[in-house]
Amino acid sequence: MSEDRTVRSFCRFCEALCGIDVTVREDQVLSVRGVAEDPLSHGYTCPKGRALPSWHHSSSRLDVPQTRHNGDLADTSWESCLGDLADRLADIMQRHGPDAIGVYVATGVAFDANGRRTAERFRQALGTKSFYSANSIDTPAKMLVSELMSGHPGLVPVPDREEGSLFLFFGTNPVVSHGHLHAFPDPVTTIRRLVERGEVWVIDPRKTETAKLATHHLPIRPGTDYAVAAFLVRALLQEGANRAYLNDHGDQLDTLEEAVHPFTLEEAAARSAVNESGLMNLLESVRRHQTLTVQTGTGLTMSAAANVSEWLIWTLQAVTGSFEQAGGTWFHPGYLKRLDTRPFEPASLAPGPGPDSRPDVPGRWGEIPCAAMVDEIEAGNLRALIVCGGNPITAFPDTERTAKALEQLEVLAVADVVTTETTRLASHILPVAGQLERADLPLYIDQFMPAVATRYTEAVVPPAAERRPLWRALADLAMRLGYSALPDGVDVDGTDDDLLAIVGDRSTGTFAQIREQRVVIDRPRPTAWVHNHVLPGGKWRLAPKPLVQQLATLETPPDLVLIPHRQVRHLNSMLTTDGAGGKLDLPDLFIHPQDAATRLLNDAAEADVSSDTGTVRARVRLDPDIRQGSATIPHGFSDPNVSKLTTTRRDTDPLTGMVLQSGIAITVVPA
Numbered sequence: 001m002s003e004d005r006t007v008r009s010f011c012r013f014c015e016a017l018c019g020i021d022v023t024v025r026e027d028q029v030l031s032v033r034g035v036a037e038d039p040l041s042h043g044y045t046c047p048k049g050r051a052l053p054s055w056h057h058s059s060s061r062l063d064v065p066q067t068r069h070n071g072d073l074a075d076t077s078w079e080s081c082l083g084d085l086a087d088r089l090a091d092i093m094q095r096h097g098p099d100a101i102g103v104y105v106a107t108g109v110a111f112d113a114n115g116r117r118t119a120e121r122f123r124q125a126l127g128t129k130s131f132y133s134a135n136s137i138d139t140p141a142k143m144l145v146s147e148l149m150s151g152h153p154g155l156v157p158v159p160d161r162e163e164g165s166l167f168l169f170f171g172t173n174p175v176v177s178h179g180h181l182h183a184f185p186d187p188v189t190t191i192r193r194l195v196e197r198g199e200v201w202v203i204d205p206r207k208t209e210t211a212k213l214a215t216h217h218l219p220i221r222p223g224t225d226y227a228v229a230a231f232l233v234r235a236l237l238q239e240g241a242n243r244a245y246l247n248d249h250g251d252q253l254d255t256l257e258e259a260v261h262p263f264t265l266e267e268a269a270a271r272s273a274v275n276e277s278g279l280m281n282l283l284e285s286v287r288r289h290q291t292l293t294v295q296t297g298t299g300l301t302m303s304a305a306a307n308v309s310e311w312l313i314w315t316l317q318a319v320t321g322s323f324e325q326a327g328g329t330w331f332h333p334g335y336l337k338r339l340d341t342r343p344f345e346p347a348s349l350a351p352g353p354g355p356d357s358r359p360d361v362p363g364r365w366g367e368i369p370c371a372a373m374v375d376e377i378e379a380g381n382l383r384a385l386i387v388c389g390g391n392p393i394t395a396f397p398d399t400e401r402t403a404k405a406l407e408q409l410e411v412l413a414v415a416d417v418v419t420t421e422t423t424r425l426a427s428h429i430l431p432v433a434g435q436l437e438r439a440d441l442p443l444y445i446d447q448f449m450p451a452v453a454t455r456y457t458e459a460v461v462p463p464a465a466e467r468r469p470l471w472r473a474l475a476d477l478a479m480r481l482g483y484s485a486l487p488d489g490v491d492v493d494g495t496d497d498d499l500l501a502i503v504g505d506r507s508t509g510t511f512a513q514i515r516e517q518r519v520v521i522d523r524p525r526p527t528a529w530v531h532n533h534v535l536p537g538g539k540w541r542l543a544p545k546p547l548v549q550q551l552a553t554l555e556t557p558p559d560l561v562l563i564p565h566r567q568v569r570h571l572n573s574m575l576t577t578d579g580a581g582g583k584l585d586l587p588d589l590f591i592h593p594q595d596a597a598t599r600l601l602n603d604a605a606e607a608d609v610s611s612d613t614g615t616v617r618a619r620v621r622l623d624p625d626i627r628q629g630s631a632t633i634p635h636g637f638s639d640p641n642v643s644k645l646t647t648t649r650r651d652t653d654p655l656t657g658m659v660l661q662s663g664i665a666i667t668v669v670p671a
């Protein structure tokens with residue numbers, strides 16, 4: 001009988017990246033425990049992290065490559081799977097050029113440094129423009145606003161938790177999500193600490209788990225965050241703005257003043273449905289504290305007002321002089337990326353052209369928005385797709401249309417760790433190493449870490465069965481096509497560490513050091529690097545024209561709208577059927593009792609929920625915490641699949657191509 005051993009690692013389900021000790025007996029993963037002395041997560045884990053053993057040994061794990069023959073998927077060898085895939089891709093490239101081959105990188109590879117990096121290199125080697133990422137169905141507003149206001153699309157604002165006293169959360173629920181582009185490990189303790197020090201305001205249509213710990217909650221009408229921010233900016237420009245800061249660091253102040261001019265107290269209250277006393281209390285708090293810091297999340301970035309709300313929230317922080325100020329908001333340079341030390345080239349600000357089938361959907365940051373993918377397939381422009389760690393069938397709008405399009409592809413290669421709604425449609429399945437089967441660094445989460453920090457983990461167990469690291473599968477495929485997807489000096493038979501070393505050595509430390517120390521934190525964090533190195537002339541563009549124009553087009557959302565919300569035990573489509581701790585989240589319709597009563601719906605009744613794109617059937621859950629006029633069904637489930645209610649046919653954002661996923665008009669009737 002062999003002995004149990006414990007391997008120090010970190011969980012790679014979400015951005016919190018909790019430090020974990022994993023107990024293993026031979027190849028069996030037995031248990032996961034938080035590392036008490038971890039300087040970033042302090043022993044915390046959530047049910048998802050603790051479900052890693054059952055996720056790792058899930059009965060739906062992919063073990064062997066598969067290819068489709070005569071309509072059915074069958075097990076095969078890597079040699080034959082990659083050989084066949086390469087032949088078909090070569091043939092498609094020959095007939096239609098490289099753009100006919102698409103790559104979609106999504107949530108599952110955001111936490112796989114080598115896999116994600118190799119996917120990008122693979123795409124570059126092929127020379128295809130058809131590159132898609134989950135960013136464009138999650139949060140492009142944040143990059144857009146960063147780019148338009150600073151010239152750099154990659155600024156990540158982070159609240160100063162050590163010295164701040166006024167914290168605002170718009171459309172994010174870190175107690176459940178652990179943050180959106182900014183990690184909140186151990187969120188309950190963290191929020192409690194903030195409350196001890198000052199005020200925490202949650203602006204959300206639901207009295208969320210975070211709102212329940214906060215000092216204040218404003219139950220806002222979905223899609224109207226911009227009205228609250230515009231009101232605050234307008235009032236502060238009359239009294240309470242940091243004029244010295246604006247003189248030094250603000251450009252286009254007159255245009256900003258004009259843009260927010262309509263947002264009187266009455267107008268803001270009418271649009272946002274936040275009562276006037278709530279708005280005035282918030283304004284008084286801002287004037288009293290002078291400096292503040294704001295976090296936003298998907299509630300905001302998925303709404304029709306995403307860009308404008310995000311812009312006015314950044315502006316609020318500029319008007320109060322809170323950026324790069326103690327107690328305000330700092331910008332994360334990343335430990336591995338070190339944006340603060342790199343030469344910086346201003347972005348062009350203008351989007352690239354959209355793809356041929358959807359010229360209205362702009363290309364930005366070297367990507368085509370996911371909203372255009374199905375059109376590209378239907379038009380015959382996209383004929384092969386390589387999905388790396390994504391599940392478009394539950395994540396993309398127009399579920400049935402998406403499924404049809406994926407079936408129409410000549411090649412749908414899916415690299416995943418489990419069977420999903422999307423692998424079922426695949427022509428080739430690549431069973432890749434899961435998070436416990438590979439060494440890693442948080443390369444794509446670098447700027448979302450709670451400090452300027454990094455982590456290293458070795459593989460906890462070797463890849464079981466026929467599984468291979470994604471990077472090796474893609475490098476092998478590239479070679480068969482006559483390209484290289486690996487940096488010089490790294491061999492396809494090399495180790496995870498060979499590749500990680502290149503990334504680690506580019507940081508201020510060395511890979512050897514990071515590997516030795518496991519968690520490295522850089523203190524003190526850099527100050528004023530955005531003011532000094534990024535902003536043109538040291539000044540924020542306070543009123544970018546496309547955003548000012550978009551502000552004028554916003555309409556008040558209809559009466560009953562669907563909004564997104566995340567649950568504790570599953571992550572998008574992961575852990576929806578395996579469950580964490582033996583329990584499952586349920587994809588119910590959460591609706592206010594009054595909204596249910598007027599529709600003759602009782603608790604636990606079945607309801608049909610329709611948008612003008614589709615209908616799903618869900619069980620009613622009466623929820624007094626959600627404001628009247630809003631209802632929510634969590635996404636990620638195949639039944640009900642809430643993405644049937646979203647569409648790319650209308651409502652895609654003209655500046656980013658983002659799909660409307662918060663604030664969709666719905667009707668609800670008894671089934």
Ligand SMILES: Nc1nc2c(c(=O)[nH]1)N[C@H]1C(S)=C(S)[C@@H](COP(=O)(O)OP(=O)(O)OC[C@H]3O[C@@H](n4cnc5c(=O)[nH]c(N)nc54)[C@H](O)[C@@H]3O)O[C@H]1N2
Nearest residue numbers: 171172173177180222223297298299563565566567571572
């Ligand atoms: N447990 C768990 N954690 C996760 C995930 C998961 O599925 N499960 N997913 C991960 C992913 S991919 C992401 S992107 C992050 C997202 O992280 P968050 O953005 O924090 O996501 P949510 O927890 O859904 O919080 C969104 C909040 O926005 C509110 N909301 C909806 N519409 C509006 C609106 O118009 N205005 C305002 N002010 N609020 C609105 C909702 O009520 C909800 O409370 O979470 C990550 N973490």
Ligand SMILES: Nc1nc2c(c(=O)[nH]1)N[C@H]1C(S)=C(S)[C@@H](COP(=O)(O)OP(=O)(O)OC[C@H]3O[C@@H](n4cnc5c(=O)[nH]c(N)nc54)[C@H](O)[C@@H]3O)O[C@H]1N2
Nearest residue numbers: 106107108138389390391395415416434435564572573635
């Ligand atoms: N209606 C609606 N739609 C939404 C949202 C919403 O709130 N409402 N949220 C949006 C958001 S924020 C996001 S981020 C997207 C998510 O969109 P996707 O990323 O496409 O969807 P996920 O369900 O997160 O898929 C992740 C996949 O990665 C796989 N995976 C897990 N671990 C690994 C690994 O180690 N390697 C590899 N290769 N694969 C792995 C999982 O099994 C899973 O199939 O969905 C978006 N869609």
Ligand code: SF4
Nearest residue numbers: 011014017018046049
């Ligand atoms: S919060 Fe949960 S899912 Fe996220 S890293 Fe920590 S244990 Fe993993």
Ligand SMILES: [Mo]
Nearest residue numbers: 107134137138
């Ligand atoms: Mo996301």
